[in-house]
Amino acid sequence: MLIYPIECVHPGHRHYSKSERTYVALITSRMDRHLWYFQDSESRWDGPYSCVDNYIFRLHVFSEKNASDSTSNTNTLEELPPSLTFVDLGVWRVILERPNSYFVIPGKQTLQLWRDTIISISGILLQFFHDLLRIINPWTFAAFLIAHLWTGIDGALRLHLESRALDTIERSFTSGSPDLREIGLAITQRVLLLVVSSVIYWFMYRIQPVIKNAIKLHFQKRILEANLNQDFTTCQDNSGKINADASEAFYCFSEVLDTADLIFSVITQVGFVLNFSRNQEQGFVFAMLCIAKPIMSAIDTKSLWDKTFVAHITNAAYNRSTAMFSLATGSENKQEVLTCGLEDYIAKEYTKASNECEGIPDDYPSTLYGLRNTPFRDVCIELMGELPTIYYVASCLSQPSKFSISTLAMLHQTATSLRWTFDRIASQNNNFAQYMNKIKSIYDSISAKHENKEELFTYPPSGKDRNEGMNVEFEDVSFHYPGTPSNKLVLKSLSFTLPSSSLVVIVGANGSGKSTLVKLLTNLYKPSTGTIYLDSKPSTTYISSSLFHYLALLTQDHSIFPVPMLENITMGDPDCEEGEERTRRGKESARLGGAFEAIEKLCVKDELKEGKPKEDGWDKVLHPVQSVTCSHWPMPEGQLKDVMDKIEKQLDLSGGEKQRVAASRTFMRLLSGRTKLVVVDEPTSAMDPEGELQLFNNLRSMRHGKTMVFVTHRFGHLTKHADLILCMKDGELVESGSHRELIEKKGEYHKLYNIQATAFTEDVVTPTNPPSSRTNTLNNEG
Numbered sequence: 001m002l003i004y005p006i007e008c009v010h011p012g013h014r015h016y017s018k019s020e021r022t023y024v025a026l027i028t029s030r031m032d033r034h035l036w037y038f039q040d041s042e043s044r045w046d047g048p049y050s051c052v053d054n055y056i057f058r059l060h061v062f063s064e065k066n067a068s069d070s071t072s073n074t075n076t077l078e079e080l081p082p083s084l085t086f087v088d089l090g091v092w093r094v095i096l097e098r099p100n101s102y103f104v105i106p107g108k109q110t111l112q113l114w115r116d117t118i119i120s121i122s123g124i125l126l127q128f129f130h131d132l133l134r135i136i137n138p139w140t141f142a143a144f145l146i147a148h149l150w151t152g153i154d155g156a157l158r159l160h161l162e163s164r165a166l167d168t169i170e171r172s173f174t175s176g177s178p179d180l181r182e183i184g185l186a187i188t189q190r191v192l193l194l195v196v197s198s199v200i201y202w203f204m205y206r207i208q209p210v211i212k213n214a215i216k217l218h219f220q221k222r223i224l225e226a227n228l229n230q231d232f233t234t235c236q237d238n239s240g241k242i243n244a245d246a247s248e249a250f251y252c253f254s255e256v257l258d259t260a261d262l263i264f265s266v267i268t269q270v271g272f273v274l275n276f277s278r279n280q281e282q283g284f285v286f287a288m289l290c291i292a293k294p295i296m297s298a299i300d301t302k303s304l305w306d307k308t309f310v311a312h313i314t315n316a317a318y319n320r321s322t323a324m325f326s327l328a329t330g331s332e333n334k335q336e337v338l339t340c341g342l343e344d345y346i347a348k349e350y351t352k353a354s355n356e357c358e359g360i361p362d363d364y365p366s367t368l369y370g371l372r373n374t375p376f377r378d379v380c381i382e383l384m385g386e387l388p389t390i391y392y393v394a395s396c397l398s399q400p401s402k403f404s405i406s407t408l409a410m411l412h413q414t415a416t417s418l419r420w421t422f423d424r425i426a427s428q429n430n431n432f433a434q435y436m437n438k439i440k441s442i443y444d445s446i447s448a449k450h451e452n453k454e455e456l457f458t459y460p461p462s463g464k465d466r467n468e469g470m471n472v473e474f475e476d477v478s479f480h481y482p483g484t485p486s487n488k489l490v491l492k493s494l495s496f497t498l499p500s501s502s503l504v505v506i507v508g509a510n511g512s513g514k515s516t517l518v519k520l521l522t523n524l525y526k527p528s529t530g531t532i533y534l535d536s537k538p539s540t541t542y543i544s545s546s547l548f549h550y551l552a553l554l555t556q557d558h559s560i561f562p563v564p565m566l567e568n569i570t571m572g573d574p575d576c577e578e579g580e581e582r583t584r585r586g587k588e589s590a591r592l593g594g595a596f597e598a599i600e601k602l603c604v605k606d607e608l609k610e611g612k613p614k615e616d617g618w619d620k621v622l623h624p625v626q627s628v629t630c631s632h633w634p635m636p637e638g639q640l641k642d643v644m645d646k647i648e649k650q651l652d653l654s655g656g657e658k659q660r661v662a663a664s665r666t667f668m669r670l671l672s673g674r675t676k677l678v679v680v681d682e683p684t685s686a687m688d689p690e691g692e693l694q695l696f697n698n699l700r701s702m703r704h705g706k707t708m709v710f711v712t713h714r715f716g717h718l719t720k721h722a723d724l725i726l727c728m729k730d731g732e733l734v735e736s737g738s739h740r741e742l743i744e745k746k747g748e749y750h751k752l753y754n755i756q757a758t759a760f761t762e763d764v765v766t767p768t769n770p771p772s773s774r775t776n777t778l779n780n781e782g
């Protein structure tokens, strides 16, 4: 089941109960109600964030009319705090920090940005280089550094040699007797410089991939560890997501080196200019005029990158056309698009929406922001660029005897190099700030902290009987999902006890809080108020990892991992000793979970591995990570395409079979013998009735020494075995007791139960089972 990109989302999170996902799909596919629209709070931009960073976008509800009448930008934000302001640029709304004063000295902001960036990142930069020195061999590091810095000297050296060569040639022409030795020496030096530079650049580009890979692997490992150490609550929160990209670390390094080169270039080139101008009358003035334009454009850039901002698309028609485009192109939507006959509808809606936003630019906000400048500034800067030539021509006209071709050529060369270097400074300014932010975000991510600071004890507590399941006690527990703006309670004042080794069934209507209860039971979330006691100690006082060691959780959201099928199952008990025993247990678990036959069926001949008869289904990786890339897409017909198709070929299992694999993983965990609490949350939605019955029977057969909790809408198989049934409604525990007690109460449980019972008794009418003799199978169970 898919959620279309035009979806209803709670602000700040994207979670639904299982049934809500269905309702959203229904609402969006029928289009007969309000169209709920969500502005993506994740489309964030790099930049030095401060208060804008955590600004939460509000859910905005458009009526269908609003959505179609949407060429104008709509204000989808909560009232902005006074320190923020916004500007609409094309389809974008850009939220910025309000400037302290509208009169800004040109260049002041740029200089402030440099200062702030340097102050805020100097510590991190030191740590970054300290880490790099540990990752990269010091000799390679030094060689790479020197090669990089060479690019800074290279320009000035070339200018120097060129000036010497030109000077010698001019002197030869004017004197009438060429100084061949001098000319030869100048040319040789220049050739030597070219050779040395080429070798250095060759070396630099050769070792660059090696260094890049070492840095990426190092930071990838640290990001992986940070992700693994992150607790569930933080990981569910958008702002807590670890989004850092390890490959960026190398580019950050490269950016720091580029900046160092640049500084070096500036110093050496300015040095050359000063030296050169010492020998030329008015040379110094000329040099200053050369750099006036680049300096001016460097410090007075009207760029968005030197501002703290968040940009988001507020043009509803634009968002709608994007949504329609993704509906048409996403392979995950294809089935529903075809079967609902949505082709014409999507094409029509796309055209309608894209017509509405025609002519409204959607370029990057920073580009659009730059276009707001008046032409006056550009004209002034361009005119400044002409000053050196005007100045030189004027001085030649006033003193023609001083005219020299070589000086003119050199001054021209110098002016070009200087301009180029200063232009680089203008663009480097933004890049440097961006990349420094990236380093910061990488380090922020890898130092993400655990939420629970009180963890004191390891589970199980001393004195716990090995043959007993976990005792669970809820004392006045309420819960709201962290980050939900309204703090709406999803569970309200729950108090109950699940005795050790009992079999408990939780029932209730959709959205009543069953799965949330499961997340609290398994310690994924902590209660907002109240206490959960696990074997008489508050759950928050246990070290989470030690507690998880004794838990087994099976839900319908379990996934197939991108590893071989057998490993997919044996990962249920990572502590199981490698080798034959692990394989035996894996296969035994597959039998118990009902996945054995499905996995055996995966046995196929691997056409690429010549001579290898058949690949074992147990070794098959169902959803391998993408490993193939090609030069053309789609690949033209031919042998190369055949090879690619074979590499790409994938097998798949049915939904029910995948659930069986996930169940097998849980059995692997149960076979470890240490599990004390088993929680099963509707894991059989896609299974056939026989498979479901078998799974529940197999789970029950292993209940010795375990407390077992089942969440289910299908009561038949389980309730008659339950020691305790908890019936939930709107986040409250409305009834609890045995099946018989709850039926006798004639309350919520009785109502839910009877709906299922009636469905069976009214519909199953066969010649051997005439209406008069209908049997109420389910009621008889009670």
Ligand SMILES: Nc1ncnc2c1ncn2[C@@H]1O[C@H](COP(=O)(O)OP(=O)(O)OP(=O)(O)O)[C@@H](O)[C@H]1O
Pocket: 010, 013, 015, 016, 017, 018, 019, 020, 481, 484, 490, 508, 509, 510, 511, 512, 513, 514, 515, 516, 517
């Ligand atoms: N991650 C989340 N953040 C915020 N609210 C959530 C989150 N997950 C669920 N909810 C809300 O909590 C309520 C209870 O959801 P829960 O999944 O516990 O219900 P349920 O009883 O398991 O429903 P179903 O039978 O449909 O699976 C729902 O109203 C849902 O919108």
